[in-house]
Amino acid sequence: MTQSSSQTWSQRFESALHPAIAQFNASIFFDIELIEYDITGSQAHAQMLAHTGIISVEEGEQLVKGLEQVRQEYRQGQFTPGVDAEDVHFAVERRLTELVGDVGKKLHTARSRNDQVGTDTRLYLRSQIEQIRGQLRQFQTVMIDLADQHVETLIPGYTHLQRAQPLSLAHHLLAYVAMTQRDWERLGDVYRRVNISPLGSGALAGTTFPIDRHYTAKLLGFDDVYSNSLDGVSDRDFAIEFLAAASVIMVHLSRLSEEIILWASEEFGFVTLKDNCSTGSSIMPQKKNPDVPELVRGKTGRVFGHLQALLTLMKGLPLAYNKDLQEDKEALFDAVKTVQGCLEAMTILMAEGLEFRTARLNSAVAEDFSNATDVADYLATKGVPFREAYNLVGKVVKTSLAAGKLLKDLTLEEWQALHPAFEQDIYGAIAPQQVVSARNSYGGTGFEQVRQALQQARQRLGDV
Template sequence: MKGRRRQKNLIRGRFAHGRLPEVEAFTASLPFDRRLFRHDIRGSIAHAQMLAKVGLLKASEMRAIAAGLERIENEIEGGRFKFDIADEDIHLAIERRLIALIGEPGRKLHTGRSRNDQVALDMRLYLRDELAGVIALIAELRAALIRIARRHVATIMPGYTHLQRAQPVTLAHHLLAYVEMLGRDRERFEQAAARTAVMPLGAGALAGTTLRLDRRMVARALGFKAITANSMDAVSDRDFVVDFLSAAALTQVHLSRMSEEIILWTSAEFGFAALPDEFSTGSSMMPQKKNPDLLELIRGKSGRVIGDLVAMLTVLKGLPLAYNSDLQEDKERVFDALDALKPALDLLAKLWPALRFDTGRMRAAAGGFALATDLAEYLVSRGSAFRQAHEIVGAIVRETVAAGRTLEDLSVADLRRHSSAFGADAIAMLRAENSVARRTIEGGPAPSTVKRRLKEIGRR
């Protein structure tokens, strides 16, 4: 057939003809899995050392393999390595070059392993490193928020429900809500890292090998505390990938929510903060514009990361045991999620300290009708049922709105026309600072409570 050709491919000995170029291009993972080259080489060196220990390689062969692999790593890093799509993936590309460099010893490297357990190892090594980086980036963003919170323990601002002003809180309390979210994100990534750190090499294609390999030696060399217990599960398991993608998707959702709030706060309508020039984009038509493109893209990329999770789950849902090439789809999902998440974490950690808050505007927005609940709770403290107090204060709000006034404009006489339970001290309920200071319930926004929580976070 036209288009068929013989190929210099290490695993095509069984075939009389080469693949169609279209098939070769469609099935190759080399264009994206070359990103795993360092981890593939690290795993191969550990495998070679183990083969030498069990007598399947001579010491001189092992040294030649290790030196050859280190040279290949330098070639790839320096851009001198010549990739060939006929190699299919990074594993065969490195092996082909190793044989070209050192000859026969290079042909022994693949003893006792399959690309199935090899790629599982590479992915676990890669994700283990990346997860450590993600956890560090989360720590940096949390630290930035905590530093800002410490400066704004008493900065009053409105809290919102349904995007309507609800009750006064503090900027510190608001920021610490994101600190709590990121703390849970960190925990999820730490749990994902623990489940990733299991060594699969030795599972072979799916049923292990008859050769007497020392799997635990490889695990120790690569820093794994455990090895997989079932060879079929070892090569087909991508739960650890789903663990990462699930944690990444939820973290990206949290960053999206955070970005949305900064977009709102820096709008003219809110005016709570000014968007720094260094993080802003101009308009091609409107000279006055200062657009939050960075934040919009972080918000938009949440769809990509959520999509990566859904795509991976969809790949896995119909797969029989053990390995299937569908699993090749895991890499692009992981790479894509990391490429969205890591810069977002890094940039938000840089953006938050650069924001300049208009605390006066925040305070002004926190008064008015946001104090209605305080009036109702005042009545409750004087013996009223909450539903009765709710109705009384609702009538006060209705009357005050109709008069074009706010709650802060009212006198004791105004309040007592609705309920004789209001005393002179009720006026104190109509200041946002007093409202926040009284909310000392555990987990509440009172400055004393927030300071205590900041100390707890600092101890951890």
Template sequence: MALWSGRFEEGVSEFTQRFGASLPVDRQLYAQDIAGSKAHAAMLARQGVISHEDALDIEAGLTEIERSIEEGEFTFDVNDEDIHMAVEGVLTANIGDAGARLHTGRSRNDQVATDTRLFAKKRCRDLMRANTTLRHALIKQAQEHFDVILPGYTHMQHAQPVLFSHHLLAYTWMLARDFERLQAAYAAADANPLGSAALAGTTYPLDRFQTTRALGFDHPIPNSLDAVSDRDFLLDLIYACSVSSMHLSRLCEEIILWSTSEFGFVTLSDAYSTGSSIMPQKKNPDFAELIRGKSGRVIGDLVALLVTCKSLPLAYNKDLQEDKEGAIDAAQTLEDCYVCAAGMISTMTVHPDAMMAQARRGYLAATDVADYLAKRGMPFRQAHEVVGHLVLLCEKRGCDLEDLALDDFKAESDLFEADITSALNLEAIVAARTTYGGTGHAAVRQQMQEASGRLDQDEGRIPRL
């Protein structure tokens, strides 16, 4: 029998029962639902709304239900619309009238909002931990291959030489920003709606500050209408997941390219590769491709909830039943991608010789040759044109800048001297980038310390249960 059956003369059809049920999704929130009910019952007893004996029976009954769910003994009734009805129905069957008193002073509207916020906080913590694990893997590879040089790209064309460690650290800073977004999503969820009832509060003398403390929330939500209808915190969570998934997609795109025969910069571990059913020689970066592909799924979860919330009037509407599946999916997908990426990064083999071989192609010293002239008084725009002529000469001859003779340089400008050869040394070119945030060895050492320090700091900022 439905909780609201008193008003109706007939029940819903089998189809509409199934269509309207959220139990297949929100059963994952059983632990949060039970925690919220325990806090609510204890508060009701303290406020004299129910007896202490009833509160003790409720707590014991809920503990037994949680145990039975975790051990796979609990039977979910197909007629239960949601996790709240499933738990309360069994509780009442087990302990009698005390179970029926549990719902005093609350509605499923504030109950589900409480469950969802508790769940969002937990998943934010999980994701923050997985985020830092991936950053550890990136920093470790950067440390182990600190001096390796590879070509830096713009427009996917060779641009300037950079340290491989510098390249990997760029992703640690993206992930550090992702950590901030996850922390902001946690803060957004850290507010207590319990006690707001359906939309207007209740006439019972509830102590919302007590349940706030008991459930570990930062504060009670001050407006009951907003409390039951707000899903911004889920949008914040899925947005954080979407941006981080996009960052992982970028990282995996590069790993996919680097692992090709054309690049040959890295070899992925067998544990993070697959073969072909027809081509025996193949070693495919399938898991990097999956991470790249799953970004679309997570971004889709964000768009779905944004559209669901669009135009909803206050307060609660059944549309909001659609809020949880996308959030659950986005969080689980991102966590899985973090775990997979961390394993893939930590086990891949780096090939410094292949990276250096490519760095010696594509005239990567061109900017430094222009700087050479500019430091000798030539306006940079003019120096840019001079070096452009030299590159064109190389293209016609099929050689690189370092293959040109001093006379070739002097034919373009008398400012060139014999020391121009030092401007063509890739190691020197990289080392010269000493500005803060640059790719020079000294700058990257400082950056490495900052990235490691930020990682240690963030690990200390992960909220505790």
């Protein structure tokens, strides 16, 4: 390697990097992901240089046009920089200079790679947040449509993974709509702090040139600019916040994945996986494996790791920029791709990859004591103090278990032997459909409440 082809810095250095160190130092292999954002940011910078008179209008136009040519060459596969470029920023600038001549060397006036990479990363993440929020809306739409089909389908509800109370299946599915609504809102909050421009902060102290930072911010669609140049080049809070929000999204997808894995097992049998979203075993021909939810559950830890890695990276860095910050990109890029891939896969799975076994679900809620609380509520409506009713129902369950019966199988004489307040209407009160329907408090699983929740969910999505 010659010095001119391998170094972006000054003639302060007498020799080029050792080839192994050049390879170790280079980020072009992964920060090429930023090339379109780098070009967009550089075009705005060139326009600002011309706008403020730092370069001529003609030179600014040459730079913008040349940068657009670099963009098109990259899109067409004609521009593929390698390790000698070191990073995407130098790669673009070098190719620009090859295209437009010495005027290309003016592009970096009043700018450092420190504020440049910060700008590129924010432009990239801003775009990815918009895409992920769109994917969250698609996922919610699928879940709402699925819930709409199952308002009166019942499913056992669990606490401690023990049968607790029966639920409307729609109510269960809408819980994930509520979770992902918070995710959507959370990313909107993160977006506001991503959408601040560090461009013009320079290496760390600003610049002597009469730049207009608000002009470039406006061109690039930023809401504001960093008011402190040190903070502008060294801040990665926005990336940490994004990874935290991404981790919460993955928590929600992983919880749903775990439930689907359980529901698809022979022990539960609540869903049937379709062939388009499951795989088989290499030696057990009878098996159908829930690969999609298992992979989502596994990839969740990957995103958690990226969050922890960036927190660890940042905790000991003095101001301002340090080369350590090169390590933020692979974590960020991979987390974005992982979340996007998992959202896409889970949306497909829920839309067309599984089928709820409604007969099995409806029978499941009739095979347990999850209506015991309703017996206590029944007695309370008859004037029995709830705590007394609660203790009495415990005795009822104990008696029923000893007799090998469910509550619905007890005769009226057996009920009245336990307490004279029991009447014929006890059977209607503990029927699964009635148990669910009766929970009509706001936000509850009662069918009326669920239908209202569905309508509200669609309104949030702008469907009605």
